[in-house]
Amino acid sequence: MEKLAFKLMEIICLSLGLPGGRLKGYFEEQTSFLRINHYPPCPFSDLTLGCGRHKDFDFLTVLAQDDVGGLEVKRNGKWVPVKPDPTALIINVGDICQVWSNERYKSAEHRAVVNGEKERYSIALFLVPSHHVMVKPLEELVSEKDPPKYLPYNWGKFYATRNRSDYKKQNVDNIQIHDFRVPN
Numbered sequence: 001m002e003k004l005a006f007k008l009m010e011i012i013c014l015s016l017g018l019p020g021g022r023l024k025g026y027f028e029e030q031t032s033f034l035r036i037n038h039y040p041p042c043p044f045s046d047l048t049l050g051c052g053r054h055k056d057f058d059f060l061t062v063l064a065q066d067d068v069g070g071l072e073v074k075r076n077g078k079w080v081p082v083k084p085d086p087t088a089l090i091i092n093v094g095d096i097c098q099v100w101s102n103e104r105y106k107s108a109e110h111r112a113v114v115n116g117e118k119e120r121y122s123i124a125l126f127l128v129p130s131h132h133v134m135v136k137p138l139e140e141l142v143s144e145k146d147p148p149k150y151l152p153y154n155w156g157k158f159y160a161t162r163n164r165s166d167y168k169k170q171n172v173d174n175i176q177i178h179d180f181r182v183p184n
């Protein structure tokens with residue numbers, strides 16, 4: 001999964017007109033991690049979610065899942081179920097890709113619903129840079145005509161703040177890249 005994630009990073013760089021290895025240096029002390037999600041069956045599946053709506057805060061996510069289904073992606077304001085295929089991997093563009101590419105790529109909002117009868121497993125690899133990296137639109141992708149859409153933020157600090165707030169029940173959103181968005 002990790003090899004694939006780095007390969008995809010190279011391809012994304014090429015698609016942006018950058019050298020394939022442009023981003024590699026930011027991952028020398030990568031803080032990437034793998035998470036196994038277990039969603040037990042829930043008799044009140046219409047009243048709750050397995051994983052609330054969010055955008056992944058990483059560069060990209062490689063997701064494997066079983067054949068139960070539950071992942072949904074927001075498209076044109078509607079939640080669209082993703083057909084489960086245990087032989088396929090799902091790739092999510094994350095927030096860091098959105099910032100580095102100055103919004104040529106956009107991270108996708110998604111969530112996971114639970115199943116009334118069956119348990120479900122998914123495995124996600126989150127590709128994230130070294131703690132000290134300042135995330136900001138790449139210089140090659142900004143110009144006078146296309147100025148940076150985000151102020152720089154420190155990945156490690158962002159992640160620590162996000163982790164501290166993720167487990168609190170609160171009505172406000174936790175820290176998000178739009179907190180660093182430059183107004184249009």
Ligand SMILES: O=C(O)CCC(=O)C(=O)O
Pocket residue numbers: 035037051056063065070071110111112121122124
């Ligand atoms: O279980 C899934 O399909 C989605 C999990 C997810 O979005 C996440 O772990 O960030």
Ligand SMILES: [Fe+2]
Pocket residue numbers: 054055056110
């Ligand atoms: Fe996610």
